[in-house]
Amino acid sequence: xxxHIPSIPARYYLRLLPLLLQRQxxxxxxxxxxGTDLSSYVQQEDxxxxxxxxxxxxxxxxxxxxxxxxxxxxxxxxKLSAHHLVGYALxxxxxxxxxxxxxSQYFSLIMPNFRLKVTELSNVVVLDIHPLxxxxxxTLNFHLEAIAVGFCSSFAExxxxxxxxxxxxxxxxxxxxxQAIQQLKxxxxxxxxxxxxxxxxxxxxxxxxxxxxxxxxxxxNILEQQCREQLKQISLDGEIIxxxxxxxREASPPPSFEDCAQMLNVSSKTLxxxxxKQDANFNTIRKQVILSRAEHLLMHTNKSITxxxxxxxxxxxxxxxxxxxxxxxxxxxxxxxxxxxxxx
Numbered sequence: 001x002x003x004h005i006p007s008i009p010a011r012y013y014l015r016l017l018p019l020l021l022q023r024q025x026x027x028x029x030x031x032x033x034x035g036t037d038l039s040s041y042v043q044q045e046d047x048x049x050x051x052x053x054x055x056x057x058x059x060x061x062x063x064x065x066x067x068x069x070x071x072x073x074x075x076x077x078x079k080l081s082a083h084h085l086v087g088y089a090l091x092x093x094x095x096x097x098x099x100x101x102x103x104s105q106y107f108s109l110i111m112p113n114f115r116l117k118v119t120e121l122s123n124v125v126v127l128d129i130h131p132l133x134x135x136x137x138x139t140l141n142f143h144l145e146a147i148a149v150g151f152c153s154s155f156a157e158x159x160x161x162x163x164x165x166x167x168x169x170x171x172x173x174x175x176x177x178x179q180a181i182q183q184l185k186x187x188x189x190x191x192x193x194x195x196x197x198x199x200x201x202x203x204x205x206x207x208x209x210x211x212x213x214x215x216x217x218x219x220x221n222i223l224e225q226q227c228r229e230q231l232k233q234i235s236l237d238g239e240i241i242x243x244x245x246x247x248x249r250e251a252s253p254p255p256s257f258e259d260c261a262q263m264l265n266v267s268s269k270t271l272x273x274x275x276x277k278q279d280a281n282f283n284t285i286r287k288q289v290i291l292s293r294a295e296h297l298l299m300h301t302n303k304s305i306t307x308x309x310x311x312x313x314x315x316x317x318x319x320x321x322x323x324x325x326x327x328x329x330x331x332x333x334x335x336x337x338x339x340x341x342x343x344x
Contacts (some may be wrong), residue, residue: 007112010047011084012146014038015077016061016070018277022068030060045084051113051135058139069177071142075149080157082150083110083193085227092220092300093252097208099158100125102220106227111147123205127151130198132246138196141172148199160213167202169193233268240274248289253313257282289329294320298336305332 010272017039020027032055041047049057061067061170080087084107101119104127107116113133119126129147131140150167156163165186174191175181181189194200214333248254260282261271275282295307309320324332 006050009048009110010038010041010044010049012074012078012111013049013054013057014047015082016043017042019070019073020067023294025064028130030057032058051133055136055139058142059136062088062138062142068175069180071145072149072175072177072180075146075151076153078146078153080149082152083154085111085223085230087154089220089223089227091212091214092216092223094215094217095147095208095212095271096159096203096210097125099212100127100203101300106224106231107232109227112141114143114147118297125203127201127203127210128198129201130196144170144172144197144199145175148189148201149181149184149223151199152187152203153188159210162210163187164204164206166204166207169200169202171195171197172326173201241269241278241280244282244285245289248286250295252311254286254290254293287327291324294324294332295335298332299339 034053036053051247063072080091082088086103086109089102089106090099094101094239095118103110104116104118107114111137113131114129115132117128119128129144130145135143148170151168163186165188167188167190169190170192171194172191178189178191195213244260247260251259257271258268261268266274269328272282294308294312297311301308303311303323306317309317312320314320314323322333324330328335330338
């Protein structure tokens, strides 16, 4: 996604304003740096910020020692109603497992530059939350902590505070105010346990079958329909090429045209129509992204040509090599030899 396109809901960051005023912070300089007065967004339900603005916001606020716990405070303030349609849909689910599925399906309405994947194992469900967009380490860690703490707040509310112990693992290191986080029981936090920047939440079976007190199938159906419409609008409102490129970069192997349409909750014909409006072609976008991924993998990893071929969706290494040479005029092997590698 373009870091300068406003695509991230401002409502979460607006929750910081009362706390910052309580801490007697003068926000004039911050608003000048952002190029906007954030307080004017309070009455705008659908106001959005760009990643560039959020980077500025986080880096400015965290340079003050008194704000070191800002991600924690933001997370604690995130009740289900903060997530608007998705939050109300979660409340209407029949049980925890259904709620986790709904949360995963519409997570991009909560935080579009992060992805939530739910994996169901024999006696535990694993939630994997990771970024879809490059950002500074400071901003990334701020969001990972806020999302993890926010999950605790929302999960407790969802189960009417009848929650059994579960575990949250984070890539971020333990903060100085860890004692405050440890009070979020029964969640058990484990810091610095993941190599990839992410969150992994392990929810045991004894939490999964819990019936939710406000279950309402009729309301859930209506709310999901509204979520789908909102997701479609966000996905297709001027950023469709960025969204498709993001999905092609994220998945291994890269998704097909039909897969992308399904992930965007539109028909293939609708997606084709929107691409045509922007004079774009899916195959061209896909080829560019895959070649870019191939170059990165050849330069920055020690994966074999065969491994790279399969990761990029080719049926054989020969097909990959042929396409690579046709586009770049050299073989993958020669490209790797002639590049300055940074193997990881």
